[in-house]
Amino acid sequence: xxxxxxxxxxxxxxxxxxxxxxxxxxxxxxxxxxxxxxxxxxxxxxxxxxxxxxxxxxxxxxxxxxxxxxxxxxxxxxxxxxxxxxxxxxxxxxxxxxxxxxxxxxxxxxxxxxxxxxxxxxxxxxxxxxxxx
Numbered sequence: 763x764x765x766x767x768x769x770x771x772x773x774x775x776x777x778x779x780x781x782x783x784x785x786x787x788x789x790x791x792x793x794x795x796x797x798x799x800x801x802x803x804x805x806x807x808x809x810x811x812x813x814x815x816x817x818x819x820x821x822x823x824x825x826x827x828x829x830x831x832x833x834x835x836x837x838x839x840x841x842x843x844x845x846x847x848x849x850x851x852x853x854x855x856x857x858x859x860x861x862x863x864x865x866x867x868x869x870x871x872x873x874x875x876x877x878x879x880x881x882x883x884x885x886x887x888x889x890x891x892x893x894x895x
Contacts, residue, residue, distance in 0.1 A: 815846070822846060 815821050829847055833840040840847075 811821070811825065815825075826847060829843055833843065833847070
């Protein structure tokens, strides 16, 4: 039995090395997937935040402390977000979007927005088609 013991030990060590390599490969794969997921989440969050800033200028004042803390830790990124920090003297927030011209007259958009409101008198005078049979 002593002669078999060194062979058995060598065999088990080989299996251990193979398992260690498989574990390392799986861990690296999981780490890469988590990194991709985090980068995608950051991209989505950034896209939504940037789109929302134009619609809600007050959002910049909410984000500004976190952005300032970020650029203190990462000075190389200061120029990329300087406009959000209002570090550039000529920066002004984007104006709110202009309403689109109403194709049906001034009151049509108000009527369309209030679908639950009763119809206007002019809408009641319109001919009603006969029911289908």
